[in-house]
Amino acid sequence: MRRTARDTEESARRISRRGLLMGGAMAAMFAVLGARMRFLSVEQADEFRLLAEENRINMRLIPPERGLILDRNGKLIAGNEQNYRVTITREDAGDVDSVLARLTRIIPITAEEMDRVTRDIGRNSPFVPIIVADRLPWEDFSKVAVNAPTLPGVTPEVGLSRHYPLIEDFSHVVGYVGPVSEKDLEERPNPDPVLRIPEFQIGKIGVERWMEETLRGAAGNKRIEVNHVGRVMRELERTDGTPGQDIQLTLDADIQNFVQARLGEESAACVVMDVNTGELIACASAPGFDPNLFVRGITQRDYSALMEDDHRPLANKTVQGAYPPGSTFKMVTALAALEAGVITPETTHSCPGYIEFGDRRFHCWKRGGHGRVDLARSLAESCDVYYYEIAQKVGIDKIAEMGRRLGLGMRHDLPMSAITEGIMPDKAWKLERWGQEWRVGDTINASIGQGYVLASPLQLTVMTARLATGRAIVPRLVRAIGGKPVDMPEAPSLDLDPAGLRSIREGMFEVMNTQRGTAFSSRIADETMVLAGKTGTSQVRNISAAERARGVVSNDQLPWNRRDHALYVGYAPFDNPRYAVTVVVEHGGGGSAVAAPIARDAILRALHGDIPPLTAYPASQRGRIETDLDALRERLRNTGPSGSSRA
Known part of the structure; x- marks a missing residue:
């Protein structure tokens, strides 16, 4: 059938439209390809040239x-x-x-x-x-x-x-x-x-x-x-x-440096705490070590030297060391007895130098005894027999309960390694730990901080801060993170009898500030900074009956590692407490002769904000103290300016 002219014309128009559409599409495609080729060959020529040379990303x-x-x-x-x-x-x-x-x-x-x-x-x-x-x-x-x-x-x-x-x-x-x-x-x-x-x-x-x-x-x-x-x-x-x-x-670098230098070559620890906030101002363990050696990769020789040192420089004695607290524990026993109502501050006991229980004799440190003593005098002169007697009346469970209220026998949560819980034993503890019943002799030993009782310098400082304030002070080490202060809730009351606390504090005052006090020679002469405290000496060896009969061997005649530990706890000022301090000197001997003088210097440094002035010391001691402080200044380090920036 022949197509009409009109059909032919219509067909031509359709072909022209399709051709235009296809041509436009092809032109657009070539335009995009051309633009992409220009981008790749011109704008990214350098990158592809490098990639062509086998570069990698x-x-x-x-x-x-x-x-x-x-x-x-x-x-x-x-x-x-x-x-x-x-x-x-x-x-x-x-x-x-x-x-x-x-x-x-x-x-x-x-x-x-x-x-x-x-x-x-x-x-x-x-x-x-x-x-x-x-x-x-x-x-x-x-x-x-x-x-x-x-x-x-x-x-x-x-x-x-x-x-x-x-x-x-x-x-x-x-x-x-x-x-x-x-x-x-x-x-x-x-x-x-x-x-x-x-x-x-x-x-x-x-x-x-x-x-x-x-x-x-x-x-x-x-x-x-x-x-x-x-x-x-x-x-x-x-x-x-x-x-x-x-x-x-919370630590103060200058006070920390002073305390570290003051501990010297001793194997010792010292903690200084703000009794109102719980902030640790100094927390020094001696001897120390150079942490930069570990960053750089410590040699076997250097590491062996640290490990073999009998003064244990790698141990943090302030929180890791667990020591028999000795007579620094007597405030716990006394406060437990006061709270239980079995004694009053006026209650007296006679000290002939020992007590006998069963077939065993428990001795006082003073061989001839102290005579009749009340609470204040028992603390001032550190009479052991007084505490043997009252501990039997109050019992170990109440003593342990008071110890825990004062911060002993617990792990304080601080960002430090190997923090010890210490041991605040009671009847249940011994049965669980040793499978044995508690005995009265155990209570007698515990009453003066011996036997199973163990505490760290940090725990003893917490105890002292709580005695000074009557509040459940908690230790703090971190003051701010990223420039933002860490919350510091107010410590709640311990709900202890104020009269009982006052009698304990008065006894600690007499330790330092009466001539019969065991630490009278370490008193502070400045009346605005009067120090109250308690000395302690804890045995690390048993003394046999034969040795007592012929005379106990003095510490300086024994090998170093068999000597007694020297301890001291205290706070100042007495009327308005600001700082608590604890010093433990391993195998140092007597607390009054060795630990108390260190503690006095440490707390004076915190109170004064600088090297203590000679006027803070008794006049009779100032010549010797001046020589000691001059020697100490030479050991102090310039801790540098504040506001150090990043490298």
Whole structure:
């Protein structure tokens, strides 16, 4: 059938429209392709040229900057310093052994370090940078940087490393950081990826450990471009991490340094606490150690020396040491008896020098006895027999209950390592621990802080602060986190009889300020800063009946580790308490002769805010004290200015 002219014309129009549509679509497609080709060939020509040379894009974590640790006045305790180091990435290095061999010709690397590098390379991902050399001097670091083109996969880096400028002063409280171990990773269910960076350091003990999450911060990351020989060409993108938060402690660096120096070469501990807030002002354990040694990688020789020292420099004696409190415990026994109503402050007992119970004789420290004594005199002269008598009336359970109310036999929650609970024994404790019934002889021993009773210097300081205030003071070590003060709720009342507390305080006053008091020679002459306290001497060996008959061997005639511990607790000023102090000197001998003078100096330093003036001491002692303080000044460290900033 022949098509009409009209059909032909209509068909031509349809073909023209389709052709125009197809042509327009093709033109648009070519325009897009042309624009894309121009973008790739012109605007991104450099990037594709580098990629054509076998460049790669790598992602790497950026370790966060660790938060600072400051004292109560803003002085730097733990900070960060620049650290020049060299890393190697297996994926980029190719022949690792060859590259390391070339690197050893540029900087010195020991065989031990090389073994460590080889070990780290083998157990980490090929893309993870491994630290080859750390804490390099600038000369060696610059040599590596100059030779970088011939060292594929090797990168010179400037990082941060932990530094403790005050060395041993805060070694036990703050602790130190060290490389992440397999044990550290196992302790964390989902470890932060940054912990898998070789040689990344985290807190190992002390505040550094227990506030690790706060101090660490969050890692950042960067995209870098490396060429076919592993050389970094450029950084494409960087996302900075979040620095760790700064932590401000309650401790005063100047007072801490004074106390540490005052303890000298003794194996000892001293705690100074604000009795109104519970803030620890000083918390010193002697001898100390240099935490920087652990950050840098302590040698076996140095570590062995610390471990073999009989004065145990690695132990934090302030919270870890558990000692028989000796006569410093007598306030607990007396207060338990007062609260139970079995004695009054006027109750007296006769002390002939001992009591007999069953077939055993329990001795007073004074062989001839004290005669008839009341509560105040029993504390002032530290009569043991008085406490033997009243303890039998009140019983161990009430004594233990009072001890716990005063802060003994419990673990105080502070960010420090190995905090002991001590032991505040009672009948149930002995039955559970030893499967034995409690005996009256156990009560007699416990009444003077011997037998099973154990307490740390921190616990004894809490006890003293609670006696001074009548409130349930709780120790505090952290003052602010990230610049924000930590909440400090007011301590509740202990609900103790005010008259009983007053009689205990008066007895502690007489210890220091009457001629018959055991610590009269360590009194404070300044009437605005009168010190009240209690001395203690705890035995670490048994004295046989034969030795007593021929005369007890004096401490200075015994080997050091068989001598008695010297203890002292106290607070000042007596009328308006501000600070409590505890001193324990291991194997120091008598508390009155050894521990009390240290405590007096420590609390005077806190009260005065500087080296104590001679007028604070009795006139007869000032010549000797002046010589001692001059010698002490030479041992003090300049703790530096406040407001230290990040590295």
